[in-house]
Amino acid sequence: MKLEKWESILVDQFGSAAVNKQAVLENKIESVPRYVSEYIIGVYGVDGITRATIDEACDFIRAHQFSGQQLGLLKQKLVDEFLAKVLDKFKIEIDIKKNENKVLMSTAQLPNIIASPSLAKEYPRLLVDGVWGLGELRYYPPGYHFMNEDRENKEGIIELQKFKPLQLSDISFELYQQARQTFELESWINMLISTMGLNYQNYELREKMILLTRLVPMVEESIFLMEFGPPGTGKTYCYDNISAHSRVISGSSISEAQLFYNLPRRAPGLIMQYDVVLFDEVDKVKNRGIDENVVNKLYKYMASSTFDRGEVEMSSTCGIMMVGNIPSEQEFQEKLLFEEILHPRLRTEAFLSRLAGLIPGWELATIDKRDVSITRHYGLMADYFSEILHELRRENFQTLLNQHIDLLGANIRDDDGVRKIMSGMLKLLCPHRQVDQEVLALVADFAVELRQKVLNQIFFLTGNSNYEVKLSWRFKDE
Known part of the structure; x- marks a missing residue:
């Protein structure tokens, strides 16, 4: 073709x-x-x-690759041959008190694994969120000296002695920015949609903007969004498949320790490890709700990007995304959306006002026919794109927005939410920072609309006239 x-x-x-x-x-x-x-x-x-x-x-x-059920086969291979090459996601943790490291594997969870000291220096991402790759494991049976050290070996030690990443370990963000200059805006948007795995020819510009908004929490720090739509529109797909820096909480079921910080284990939670955490299917927890302690912690975190565990205040730039399905058995009414879908803990004024925007996923068609819905074109490799999205979080577009855009009728939270959405969209559309008024207008209109939907929902729920406002914007030179 x-x-x-x-x-x-x-x-x-x-x-x-x-x-x-x-x-x-x-x-x-x-x-x-x-x-x-x-x-x-x-x-x-x-x-x-x-x-x-x-x-x-x-x-x-x-x-x-060895599944959990094949763990016995891997152990036998190590006992028989002392060496095994294993495909898995590897992560190195450092024990400062013991001056030792330990290796964690996501699938084949072997005990007593340590890493060759050089690996953490050569592949620093092993120390952060882990890396998928081919690891060469060497087994030292009980009693054998390990690496010419006097260390006791009573239970057998496995060493990760070599490692080859099977995902990109380095990218050039500058080259990405330079390459953007060779594309027209429409072509660049089509490329992004294709990279997400979807056929851009099935979507109008507005629908493409809705799809791209799903990527905003991956490029913009500390942003909090919700999206609701019919099942099968791909609300969680990009979080599961595009980015190695995002995490999906299936069924929105998670504890305070898992999400924030586990005090007994002194282990950071998901918010400390990922760029964005997605609460999936929040509509299915309407009756029981998300854990009350989790929601209470989210109140503060969504306002200040900090949370308390024990007597220590911690911070993170991880974004929060909440998605859910709209009931298919009844006619959709946007006015009743939050009332019908969200648990009472999630539809309070204090919680909802912290949202930057509400993504209208109900405007998207279901992805049903693979030969029609899935892209037929080229795009960026998922791992490369994942690292670009992660790198874009370091970029600051707020100064550019402050130079050109005034928001009207907005309070502090409105202003913060709109500008974060705008910043995220500009990072996606114009990473090279060459932004004209046409693009600014496109992004500003869309960002204001998403924040306006939040205000409308709060007014529908509470009747509080403070939320019966109409946001707008203008160029500073007008």
Whole structure:
């Protein structure tokens, strides 16, 4: 199939980071995250993705990945051969008191694993959120000296002695910014939608803006959004499959210790480990609600990006996203949305006023037919895109907005929410910082609308006239 003009530019600008998204999505390897699947398929299909290269990639994974049920096989291999190459997500934790490290594996959870000291220096991401890769494990049976040390070895020690990342460990954000200059805005938006795995030809500009808003918490620090829509519109898809820095809480069921900080274990919670945490299916917890202690902590966190655990105040820039399904058995009425879907703890004025915006996912069609809904075009490799989104969090677009935009009728929280949405959208659309008035107007209109929907919902619920306001904006030179 002949490439469109923007696809040719993409391949020319990004090289191996640009992939045939249709091919990699149709042949996704289910046992690993999508960004890892795309990486492995890309390695074997560097000269083109064919049935043979897909089979090679699958054979590689089958030979080196051990599920929880196959843990006994891996242990036996280590006992028999003393060496094993394992595909998994590896993370290194440092015990300062003992001056030791330990290795955690997400699937094959072996005991007594430590890492060669050089690995943490060579791959620092192993110390942060972990990295998917091929690890070479060496087994030292009880009684064997370990690494020429006098260390006791009573229970057997496993060493992660070599490691090869199977996701990108380094990117050039500057090259990404430079490449944006070669695209028209429409083509760049189409590329982003294709990178998300969707067929851009199925969506009008407004629908594309709604889809891109799902990425805003990945690029903008400390932002809190909600989205509601029909089942099957992909509300959680990008959080599960695009970014290694996002975490989905299935069924919105989580404890205070898991989300914030586990005091007995002195272990950071999800908010301390990820860029964004998504509460999935909040509509299904309407009766029992999210844990009351969690909601109480979120009140403060959503206002100040800080929370208390024990006698210590901690901070994070992790965003919060809440999504849910709209009941299909009755006619949708936006005015009754929060009342019908949210538990009383989540529909208080104090909680809802902290939201930056409400994404109208109900305007999107269901993704039902794969051959129609899924992209047929090129896009950026998921792992590359994940790291770009993470890097964009460091960028500051607030100064640019302050120079050009005035918000009217807005209080402090309105102003903060609108500007965060605008900042996130500009990071996605114009990472090169070349922003004209047409783009500013597009983003400002959309951001104001999303915040206005929050105010409308609070007014519908409470009748408080303070929320019966109409937000607007203008250019500073008008």
